[in-house]
Amino acid sequence: MSEKTIKVAGPMFDRRGALRVIGAGMASIGAGLKGTVALADDGDIVRSHGYSFYGDLKYPADYPHFDYVNPNAPKGGEITLSARGTFDGFNRFAWRGNPETDSGVVAEAMFAEMPWGGGAPADSITDSYCLIAREVEYPKDKTWCVFHMRDDVVFRDGSPLRAQDAAFTHNLFLEQGIRSYARAVQKRITGVEVIDDHTLRYTFADDISRRSLIGQVGGTPIFSEAWYQQTGERLDEPSVLSPMASGPYQVGDYEFNRYVVYERNPNYWGWDHPSNIGRHNFDRIRIEYFSDATAEFEAFKAGVYTFRTEGSTKRWATGYDFPAIERGDVVKEEITRGSAPNxxxxxxxxxxxxxxxxxxxxxxxxxxxxxxxxxxxxxxxxxxxxxxxxxxxxxxxxxxxxxxxxxxxxxxxxxxxxxxxxxxxxxxxxxxxxxxxxxxxxxxxxxxxxxxxxxxxxxxxxxxxxxxxxxxxxxxxxxxxxxxxxxxxxxxxxxxxxxxxxxxxxxxxxxxxxxxxxxxxxxxxxxxxxxxxxxxxxxxxxxxxxxxxxxxxxxxxxxxxxxxxxxxxxxxxxxxxxxxxxxxxxxxxxxxxxxxAGYVPESWVAYFDMYERPDNLPPYAIGVRDFWWINEEKHAALKASGALR
Known part of the structure; x- marks a missing residue:
């Protein structure tokens, strides 16, 4: 069973095959699809709050939130996790250097996603729901699509996000992005057209499968054109700067090779969006870096970080006998998952x-x-x-x-x-x-x-x-x-x-x-x-x-x-x-x-007993950074007892 994997530069994919800032392939179809997309007056044109290749969606247009979240989850506090190795910058897409693993979380796309890994929602394989886009429009043969964008989305510096930024980012990935992605996209996406500040049209090649292209362009992260022009940054070069984007978190404090803190974006536009209700509950997400596995585990035992995903069978079998476990300060848990292991x-x-x-x-x-x-x-x-x-x-x-x-x-x-x-x-x-x-x-x-x-x-x-x-x-x-x-x-x-x-x-x-x-x-x-x-x-x-x-x-x-x-x-x-x-x-x-190699069917986690989660986790994500939350009373008690620093 492998524990850590080499960091991979460039965008990843969600379960639907769409481009994602971060992600992983998932592995099981969701329960029955309940909703249907809305048709415009022209019966050959679909105009909808989301996209499914099969023409139906689990959540209706007026959904209040995803089923698996706690819509009343409290906001605040910090969760601290660990990573092993080093990092020297925040450009997730650079072909050189060693970017911080989670640095892509700052960006969003036309469709909603799980910025810390995986596609949203986490209870369906085939669905994507509008986020920066208000609606997506496309013909039944999917030769093109148009995104009708919200007019209230802003980058973290407060500047408006426009269709021009989305078109710029699309072309930036073609010119400076990961080579395999650019090569594939250039053959399949024949054009991007800015119709106005909040309307963007993509056209797709003939004589190819277009089943996932709407999901792909809808999942492409959007960066600020003005920021790239002002800074002279390149997508293919390492950088200590975090790209200007619109996500709920931004890079806060950091020290290269030691730690990074992602903190709430004070200018975030989308807290009340239905796809965000019950999610993004922590004020800060801190990641401590360690040079080796022994130092990493000892730091967890000492409370330097507070949530751990275990990948070592030896440690799971023999290592969890330290005082915090014996006192009940740390919870050791095996969580069933519905997806296939990588x-x-x-x-x-x-x-x-x-x-x-x-x-x-x-x-x-x-x-x-x-x-x-x-x-x-x-x-x-x-x-x-x-x-x-x-x-x-x-x-x-x-x-x-x-x-x-x-x-x-x-x-x-x-x-x-x-x-x-x-x-x-x-x-x-x-x-x-x-x-x-x-x-x-x-x-x-x-x-x-x-x-x-x-x-x-x-x-x-x-x-x-x-x-x-x-x-x-x-x-x-x-x-x-x-x-x-x-x-x-x-x-x-x-x-x-x-x-x-x-x-x-x-x-x-x-x-x-x-x-x-x-x-x-x-x-x-x-x-x-x-x-x-x-x-x-x-x-x-x-x-x-x-x-x-x-x-x-x-x-x-x-x-x-x-x-x-x-x-x-x-x-x-x-x-x-x-x-x-x-x-x-x-x-x-x-x-x-x-x-x-062998695999473990469950996800092994251990955490200081101050985190809570929805009663029913979705089948395709544990979602600790996405839809868990902190119990401040439990946190205060652990601090008072000396279990945490």
């Missing part, structure tokens, strides 16, 4: 030989012993992961049949025949008594021999020219000891097979740059999961942007995967979309680009 594990960079060979990847994956890792390093708390969308309706199982088989057959020669007749790729099993499983070693050596590798008299795995197989494993010094120990066991197994692996630890800044440059053969990180067919699929798994996409750490370039993504984007019903996503899961597992 795909953490050892990822192969397919740009580099010999990892461009699927059989070599298969062979090397056999060096990972999940059963031994689970029992020896993870206190038997993890579960073997089978799928990229573990536990979801669109997880591939068994031999393809029915609609999924028909889809795969329709794609022709790009789908290998064995994909049609064999069971979906499942993780190998190993003996738990030793890290090196002899049966898996024999299988691996056979696969490597078929790929042109053999063991010489010196015990080295060599190619036909006699050169030893040598691999570079990118490892960060800030990673948790359990992850480091599992990597060490994997590397030692490869050494036993005669493979040389360099796994020297680097700091987070160097690791960030090497990650973006794909300067590694192996890395233990994550690939986002998916729950809907959107433009994110191309950046996560598509060959078009594989070499430059920071969301595709394996640099996968598979005509089969590309064809399935095209089919998913062309689907017109949720049933067809689920069929395509099953096929995608099957294909990704066939490609063997990741050795899945």
């Amino acid at each position: 795909n953490s594990g050892i990822i192969f960079n397919t740009l580099r030989a010999p990892l461009d060979d699927r059989n070599v990847r298969h062979a090397l994956s056999l060096a990972f012993n999940f059963e031994w890792t689970k029992e020896s390093l993870q206190f038997d708390l993890t579960t073997q992961r089978n799928s990229f969308v573990q536990g979801q309706e669109w997880e591939a199982k068994g031999i393809p049949e029915g609609a999924e088989l028909a889809l795969l057959q329709s794609l022709g020669d790009v789908v290998p025949s064995e994909m049609l007749s064999e069971t979906v790729v499942m993780p190998h099993t190993s003996k738990a008594s030793t890290p090196i499983d002899r049966r898996n070693k024999r299988t691996a050596l056979g696969l490597l021999q078929d790929a042109g590798w053999s063991v010489n008299d010196a015990g080295e795995m060599v190619d036909a020219s006699g050169a030893q197989m040598s691999l570079d494993f990118l490892v960060l010094s800030s990673w948790d000891e359990t992850r480091l120990a599992s990597i060490d066991a994997f590397v030692k197994t490869l050494a036993n097979w005669g493979i040389k692996v360099k796994a020297d630890k680097v700091d987070s800044a160097q690791g960030q740059q090497r990650f973006l440059d794909k300067d590694y053969d192996l890395i233990h990180t994550r690939i986002l999961t998916f729950a809907a067919a959107g433009t994110n699929m191309r950046q996560l798994f598509g060959g078009e942007t594989a070499e430059v996409s920071s969301y595709n750490p394996s640099a996968l370039r598979s005509p089969m995967v590309d064809a399935i993504i095209d089919a998913a984007l062309a689907s017109q019903t949720r049933e067809d979309e689920i069929t395509a996503m099953k096929a995608l899961d099957r294909a990704l597992r066939f490609e063997r680009v990741i050795v899945h």
